[in-house]
Amino acid sequence: MKDDLLRIKTEALAGIAAAADTRTLDDVRIEFLGKKGTLSQISRRMGSLSAEERPIMGQMVNDVKDALEAALSTRKTELAKSEMFAKMATEKIDATLPGIAPKLGNRHPMTIVTEEICNIFIGMGYEIAEGPDVETDYHNFEALNVPKTHPARDEQDTFYVEGGHVLRTQTSPVQIRKMEEGKLPIAIVAPGKVFRSDEVDATHSPVFHQIEGLVVDKGINMGHLKGALTLFAKTVFGEDVQTRFRPHHFPFTEPSAEMDVSCFMCNNDPEKVKTCRVCKQEGWIELLGCGMVHPKVLARCGIDPTVYSGFAFGMGLERMAMQRYNIEDMRLLFDNDMRFLKQF
Numbered sequence: 001m002k003d004d005l006l007r008i009k010t011e012a013l014a015g016i017a018a019a020a021d022t023r024t025l026d027d028v029r030i031e032f033l034g035k036k037g038t039l040s041q042i043s044r045r046m047g048s049l050s051a052e053e054r055p056i057m058g059q060m061v062n063d064v065k066d067a068l069e070a071a072l073s074t075r076k077t078e079l080a081k082s083e084m085f086a087k088m089a090t091e092k093i094d095a096t097l098p099g100i101a102p103k104l105g106n107r108h109p110m111t112i113v114t115e116e117i118c119n120i121f122i123g124m125g126y127e128i129a130e131g132p133d134v135e136t137d138y139h140n141f142e143a144l145n146v147p148k149t150h151p152a153r154d155e156q157d158t159f160y161v162e163g164g165h166v167l168r169t170q171t172s173p174v175q176i177r178k179m180e181e182g183k184l185p186i187a188i189v190a191p192g193k194v195f196r197s198d199e200v201d202a203t204h205s206p207v208f209h210q211i212e213g214l215v216v217d218k219g220i221n222m223g224h225l226k227g228a229l230t231l232f233a234k235t236v237f238g239e240d241v242q243t244r245f246r247p248h249h250f251p252f253t254e255p256s257a258e259m260d261v262s263c264f265m266c267n268n269d270p271e272k273v274k275t276c277r278v279c280k281q282e283g284w285i286e287l288l289g290c291g292m293v294h295p296k297v298l299a300r301c302g303i304d305p306t307v308y309s310g311f312a313f314g315m316g317l318e319r320m321a322m323q324r325y326n327i328e329d330m331r332l333l334f335d336n337d338m339r340f341l342k343q344f
């Protein structure tokens with residue numbers, strides 16, 4: 001039996017060494033070490049041995065098994081390596097095959113317009129500021145010179161919520177929050193959502209976006225306001241655009257104005273304007289509200305209006321996006337229809 005075992009070992013080692021590929025190697029493994037393999041058959045013969053011989057032979061069988069397994073594993077690594085090299089030598093990568101392009105999302109037109117406008121003001125040294133969508137009545141109205149009984153409240157159909165709060169009807173409360181922080185000078189723009197209980201139609205939505213601007217420092221005057229806003233308009237609409245400041249009224253600015261830009265369709269051309277649909281034959285398009293921050297508003301925020309002054313402005317962003325991309329119905333901006341949004 002001992003001789004058989006040694007013969008099996010020699011034969012198996014020779015088989016392992018001669019195996020030219022991993023499949024042949026596996027055949028050798030099954031032949032000698034498999035369940036019905038030669039080594040198992042020999043183990044079965046152990047029953048016929050004497051009690052003294054049995055452990056000795058048992059040990060021998062185990063030694064042979066260990067030796068064969070070690071040889072198999074070494075050979076297997078060798079063969080796997082050479083098979084991989086052979087594969088690498090014959091296989092070629094076809095670099096001309098078209099790849100699989102990952103699907104990229106794109107920004108919403110409102111995001112594009114908002115970022116673009118913010119960047120213009122960042123370029124002039126402004127910082128971005130933010131405030132909450134759910135505001136106190138105080139920040140949204142009272143501090144902006146609109147007390148409870150003021151008729152200006154009627155203009156902004158307000159969503160009142162519990163606890164004396166409102167869904168902000170404008171981004172102007174961000175001005176108040178910024179001034180309350182007490183750090184001067186201030187130069188900020190504050191983009192964000194605003195809410196009014198309007199019926200939905202092609203030009204109205206109960207939620208829309210505004211961007212607010214505020215500059216407060218010593219010696220700020222209307223000239224700074226006009227300079228900043230004219231530069232802004234030229235950057236957005238081109239060097240040739242004309243601006244016009246019309247007197248207006250806002251409770252939180254004095255004096256107040258609205259800024260119009262010359263119509264980008266007819267360019268306020270005396271002939272073309274007669275049939276222009278975009279400006280409705282006006283030649284001008286209303287862009288934003290602005291003015292010098294009311295001294296009472298400054299004082300309420302702890303800023304001395306005899307030392308400091310400021311200007312502010314606010315504009316709707318949907319209209320900018322609609323003009324920019326020729327969108328005729330505001331609802332498209334809120335519907336989240338991928339066929340529409342993918343175009344930007």
Ligand code: DAH
Pocket residue numbers: 169170171172212213250253288289290291311312313314315
């Ligand atoms: N908050 C105003 C509105 O919603 C827009 C506005 C006008 C903001 C004049 C201002 C401003 O800061 O000075 O109609």
